[in-house]
Amino acid sequence: MNPRLRASCLLLFLGSLIPCSLCAQVTNERLLHANDEPQNWLTYSGSYASQRYSALQQINASNVKNLELKWVFQAQSLQKFEATPLVVDGIMYLTQSPDDVVALDAKTGRAFWIYHYATSPASRPCCGIVNRGVAILGDSLFMATVDAHLVAIDAKNGHALWNVKLAEAAAGYAMTMAPLVVKDKVIVGVAGGEFGVRGFIAAFEARTGKEAWRFDTIPKPGEPGHESWRGGDWEHGSAAVWVTGSYDPELNLTYWGTGNPGPDWNPEQRPGDNLYSDSAVALDPDTGKLKWYYQFTPGDPYDYDSVQIPVLVNANWNGAPRKLMLWGNRNGFFYVLDRGTGKFLAGRPFVKVNWASGIDSNGRPILTPQPPGVPTFPGIQGGTNWYSPSYSPRTGLFYLSTWENYATIFSGVNADYREGQRYTGGANTSPIPGADNPAGQRQGPVNTYTEALARGAVVALNPETGKQEWKFDMHDVNTSGILTTASDLLFVGGREGYFQSLDARTGALLWKQNLGGEIIAGPMTYQIDGNQYVSIASGNSLFTFALRQ
């Protein structure tokens, strides 16, 4: 055999030893059909429809009691752990605070590589130095950073490929979300709603990092919607974007939720509806052009960010198939929209609400503002928040983590804008003497304010009727995302640190494990060598379970 042929054969042989997992490319086609490969978890929410639902069914109601811990990844960070990992052909890609990416063997938890990003000390995220995950296309990972950069990383070796700055971290701009890849673009939004930023969603060429388009969530003078602002209020009107959007390839629309107007709690400083704060926006992913918007809380005085995951569902509505968008909003209402047009279809409260008595037929809330000193339900942290909900096409139910019977006494005060300083204008208090406000910051193991402050729950809602099919009560408030599977299991954590599996049809508890740390992330699942795994971040670690062999 001649030397060249011998060398080629050797290369072929060596190549055959490399697991195909290291060769795989995540194409657009794979992302479009992520549900067809449930052994992987290819996007932050599991698929473009963001249902956080998996077709895997090895773990089921009869064997879930046999789940056992397979491995733990201990993050080198004491910050909040809000990430959902991706799993691509046996490799897990996970972020740890502030902006590191780790590639792990998803079967054992052993690390292949770690990418450390030097986050600027000028960054000042309002509510924790968190990073919720990465996106993938081809062999590239994409990470949004706390100091408002977007970084592409080689998925094979953790080497940075490009790094672009989106905005000034010192001015309060930050990014905490996992990006969304649509076609050849990486789409992200900026946080900073407590610093008077001007929010935007932007798309970047995945190959080069070149900015393709930018959609400002607050229209400037001359643009439609600008009339909803007075004078120069819009310049620091916030409408930040800090959780991942969704995408409908048939409609070619990408959907994102926007945050509170600024200053958060003093609407007297920004009279008007303050578009497009607290809204769902539908954008053309090729151009960033606005196709439609729906504003949940016009002129919001409560910090009811509409920064939730848009859940896309094709289901019957009034007897006819329709492309729906389901939205459990921080303001306490559960909404159903037509995602082709943005038309409001229904809005019903899922927790105690007294800021509005309902939503009128045009989709506008019927306001019932409470007198000064009287508690408003839900409180600052909302009836739910950014925690990922789930929708199971098998049960037809929408599952949501909630804060029950939770209130704040709101009071706005004047706020002066200074770049990089908090711009919130609030004099809010808790109705519970001595309780912190907002109450969402507690991370210790003792629930000091207990049921007096609020309780938590998982609720299962029928999208068509808004009726609560079942409720699983928790003593502490529920800060966890939710996963459902084709075996009609539901996985959810909570602030108490329990990781639980419920019957998705009845809400009955099937299994629980105390992980010892607050769960403020969404569970996900994947499969390797015929074994189904479930992962969840708790405290400062990621825990991965599978059935006992």
Next chain:
Amino acid sequence: MRLRWLSLRALLQSAVICSALALPGPIANAQGQDRAPQYFQSDIQYGAQIFASQCTSCHGENGDMVPGVNFHAGQFKRVLSDNDLRLTITNGVPGTAMQPFTFGASEITGLVSYLRNMNSFSAQGLLVGNPARGRTLFEGAGNCVSCHAVNGKGPRVAPDLGDIGALRTAELIHRTLLDPAASMLPANRPVRAVTLDGKVINGRRLNEDTYTVQLIDEQERLLSLSKADLREFTVLKSTPMPSYKDKFSSQEFADLEAYLLSLRGVK
């Protein structure tokens, strides 16, 4: 840091005793604040005393002796929010005479409350307590020691108050003495549990989650109960602690509160 009560003598000389209980509730004076904008009279009074003992040598009694700073007029150099104020007090200002202060949370709450309301506060209404007299009340007429320990000395039925002055603000202590049931930390509420086999357990809740409850029972045992093993579980909103509203004079309240605020834990 313990209070330097003796240095309040000058303040005491001008103080006219009045009823602390008659003073109004929260005062909203929150221009430019981003949170915690409610100020309470007890905190303001406490802050006034700390200011008099710790701050006047540089800032002056009216808070206007440092150029560019006039607390009375609400004029600050670099402070915008209450949080800024807290950080400035805690960290100091490098390169200036403003040194870092190691105040506890209740002291800082008092100072911030006072600084934000200096223009409307009058020392004429200040009632200053004597912690030594307060201790006598605590151990005597108040009968507090029948339930509360101080740094391990005493029963454990109720919380040990050895660091209550660091944990609770002046306002919260004041309110607790007036209306203990309403001010009790929810986690501390009395609980009654009945096991499936009929055993009754009474105690004070320490923690609770969806599936379990942790408590200290009447025999001072730490118990963790599974709710699945209980026939009955009740959290009571009442408390064995009496209200002292009609029991103590205003001066006695001030003395008792001064004593409780002086309890800052074992250092």
